[in-house]
Amino acid sequence: MKREYEQATAVGNAPLRIRTRGRAVLSNPMTNRGTAFTEAEREALELDGLMPTAFTTLENQTQRVYEQFRSTKTMLGKFLTLNALRDRNEVLFYHLLSSHLEEMLPVVYTPTIGEAIERFSHTYNRPRGVFLSIDHPEKVEQGLRNYGLDAEDVDLVCVTDSEGILGIGDQGIGGIQIAIGKLSVYTAAAGVHPRRTIPIVLDTGTDNLGLLSSDMYLGERHARVRGERYDEFVDQFVQTVTKLFPHAMIHWEDIGTANAHRILERYRDEVCTFNDDIQGTAAVVLAALLAGVDVTGTSLDEQRIVIFGAGSAGIGIADLVKDQMLRTRAARTEEEAYSHFWPIGLQGLYVDDDDTLHDFQRVYARRREEVADWDVADPERIGLLDVIRNVRPTILIGTSTKGGAFTQEVVEEMARHNPRPIIFPLSNPTSRAEATPADILRWTDGKALVATGSPFEPVTHDGIRHTIAQSNNALIFPGLGLGVAACRATRITPGMIAAASQALAGLVNAWRPGAPLLPGIGDLRLVSATVAIEVARQAAKEGVAERPLTDPVQQVYERMWQPRYPKVEAI
Numbered sequence: 001m002k003r004e005y006e007q008a009t010a011v012g013n014a015p016l017r018i019r020t021r022g023r024a025v026l027s028n029p030m031t032n033r034g035t036a037f038t039e040a041e042r043e044a045l046e047l048d049g050l051m052p053t054a055f056t057t058l059e060n061q062t063q064r065v066y067e068q069f070r071s072t073k074t075m076l077g078k079f080l081t082l083n084a085l086r087d088r089n090e091v092l093f094y095h096l097l098s099s100h101l102e103e104m105l106p107v108v109y110t111p112t113i114g115e116a117i118e119r120f121s122h123t124y125n126r127p128r129g130v131f132l133s134i135d136h137p138e139k140v141e142q143g144l145r146n147y148g149l150d151a152e153d154v155d156l157v158c159v160t161d162s163e164g165i166l167g168i169g170d171q172g173i174g175g176i177q178i179a180i181g182k183l184s185v186y187t188a189a190a191g192v193h194p195r196r197t198i199p200i201v202l203d204t205g206t207d208n209l210g211l212l213s214s215d216m217y218l219g220e221r222h223a224r225v226r227g228e229r230y231d232e233f234v235d236q237f238v239q240t241v242t243k244l245f246p247h248a249m250i251h252w253e254d255i256g257t258a259n260a261h262r263i264l265e266r267y268r269d270e271v272c273t274f275n276d277d278i279q280g281t282a283a284v285v286l287a288a289l290l291a292g293v294d295v296t297g298t299s300l301d302e303q304r305i306v307i308f309g310a311g312s313a314g315i316g317i318a319d320l321v322k323d324q325m326l327r328t329r330a331a332r333t334e335e336e337a338y339s340h341f342w343p344i345g346l347q348g349l350y351v352d353d354d355d356t357l358h359d360f361q362r363v364y365a366r367r368r369e370e371v372a373d374w375d376v377a378d379p380e381r382i383g384l385l386d387v388i389r390n391v392r393p394t395i396l397i398g399t400s401t402k403g404g405a406f407t408q409e410v411v412e413e414m415a416r417h418n419p420r421p422i423i424f425p426l427s428n429p430t431s432r433a434e435a436t437p438a439d440i441l442r443w444t445d446g447k448a449l450v451a452t453g454s455p456f457e458p459v460t461h462d463g464i465r466h467t468i469a470q471s472n473n474a475l476i477f478p479g480l481g482l483g484v485a486a487c488r489a490t491r492i493t494p495g496m497i498a499a500a501s502q503a504l505a506g507l508v509n510a511w512r513p514g515a516p517l518l519p520g521i522g523d524l525r526l527v528s529a530t531v532a533i534e535v536a537r538q539a540a541k542e543g544v545a546e547r548p549l550t551d552p553v554q555q556v557y558e559r560m561w562q563p564r565y566p567k568v569e570a571i
């Protein structure tokens with residue numbers, strides 16, 4: 001198949017060689033540049049007469065679309081405006097996004113993406129990405145081939161089965177938007193080339209009755225397929241991606257709790273694969289926690305950590321913090337490291353006689369004897385307040401999807417026994433945050449060290465302006481993907497995740513009162529490049545880099561795609 005355009009894409013911004021002419025050039029978002037085509041380009045590409053005569057620059061176009069964005073009233077409307085722009089002109093979309101990252105990330109990513117996913121079947125107007133149905137496993141390979149990319153063309157695929165979208169649960173086919181959103185962040189934050197990535201949804205059905213009973217729903221209309229058939233479908237997907245795109249990293253997003261760990265364990269030693277909710281989240285939260293612990297003047301071995309909502313993200317965080325404890329000798333044995341955590345789920349504190357726990361959760365369960373003499377309201381379900389009163393934790397992490405779960409009573413209890421409690425309500429989107437930073441700071445008289453999953457405005461308390469760190473895996477996955485692509489890593493090792501976290505931690509300066517525990521979204525490109533360099537270095541050290549970098553700073557920098565119009569050649 002002859003493509004409409006050619007570009008030596010692997011090296012960033014090489015000249016774009018356009019094969020089509022006339023309106024076909026304008027209807028492809030990667031070749032279109034609207035009124036920014038010069039007179040000579042218009043002539044060569046047969047565009048004369050197809051647009052207003054004025055020539056405008058990318059900056060001028062960006063100003064125009066920014067005005068359109070600002071005049072759109074609702075957040076979902078802004079999301080759709082940006083989506084439509086991306087479908088018209090990808091360079092302009094990314095130039096706009098990069099120029100206003102702090103303002104627009106909350107639109108293309110959390111929190112607005114949550115609403116866009118819920119409304120997918122209503123707002124749908126043109127396809128983007130690859131949709132693979134469990135009812136048609138025979139079409140998986142053709143579906144991926146039809147996207148039109150060759151073996152050398154793909155750096156990463158972002159795939160979801162939509163069972164655990166953010167904190168809003170099963171969203172069926174609408175989950176494609178989270179894959180698209182994550183890939184936008186890869187490009188805006190790390191300069192991963194937008195045409196070297198593929199967003200994919202595995203449509204395995206949905207248990208969301210609202211979707212199943214809606215006439216508008218665009219996915220397979222049956223309950224989620226589980227068990228052997230699901231596993232076979234996932235396996236077929238992994239094998240096909242590996243065959244067609246041998247250098248692509250597989251990024252798993254928002255897979256349900258029961259499958260996320262299993263899939264990661266199944267493939268981590270076989271292919272280049274990464275679970276963002278488990279590993280990306282852990283890396284960013286570890287960096288924020290270490291910054292917070294530093295500010296409290298205590299050390300890691302003194303921490304008692306409650307994980308409220310100990311599912312994929314929560315246990316991922318515990319695992320990485322546990323490894324950090326072992327590496328830094330804050331704990332001498334695995335058992336000692338596990339003892340620093342108190343995991344809580346819907347059933348209350350995880351206790352070792354609970355046979356509903358998955359294996360990856362069970363290792364953190366507390367012993368029944370240990371809690372037997374606790375003073376609790378209901379020994380069958382030991383709740384968050386019970387745990388805080390009995391354990392006196394220093395750190396409270398929320399990955400529960402339960403908006404408002406950190407009540408005034410809970411937060412005040414944390415402050416009662418801690419001069420500087422560390423409290424991270426990490427659930428997304430904003431409506432699912434376990435508490436707002438303003439409330440936490442008010443209830444703790446400004447003492448708490450706070451980080452959130454979605455963006456929040458700064459809070460002024462007692463004359464101090466607290467900038468709230470957004471502890472979101474967006475500070476990790478773009479750089480990880482860039483580093484992996486730059487050195488052609490064949491695996492994602494625990495060492496590479498730890499290196500990503502350390503790279504991020506190295507950029508934090510949280511000593512000033514009210515300073516955030518992580519770099520801001522405005523620094524995403526710097527953060528991502530730094531993470532990429534360290535990930536590539538670590539991959540080389542561990543022998544999993546096919547092309548170890550000889551000059552990491554220069555090579556990573558060169559690899560970053562810039563949203564600029566490349567030189568055009570009509571071929």
Ligand SMILES: NC(=O)C1=CN([C@@H]2O[C@H](COP(=O)(O)OP(=O)(O)OC[C@H]3O[C@@H](n4cnc5c(N)ncnc54)[C@H](O)[C@@H]3O)[C@@H](O)[C@H]2O)C=CC1
Pocket residue numbers: 164165166167168254256257276277281308309310311312313314344345346347398399400401402426427428429432452453454471472473474
């Ligand atoms: N800030 C960040 O970068 C990230 C944030 N998250 C957020 O964390 C939340 C959880 O995501 P996952 O771990 O992927 O989901 P998950 O479904 O694997 O885990 C959620 C856990 O919370 C528990 N839970 C649910 N309701 C609860 C309640 N009322 N009380 C106590 N526990 C409860 C569940 O039993 C489960 O163990 C989501 O809101 C998601 O947006 C997830 C990944 C990254």
Ligand SMILES: CC(=O)C(=O)O
Pocket residue numbers: 110165166167254276277427428453472473474
């Ligand atoms: C940020 C993210 O991955 C989540 O909320 O699921």
Ligand SMILES: [Mg+2]
Pocket residue numbers: 166253254276277
């Ligand atoms: Mg996620």
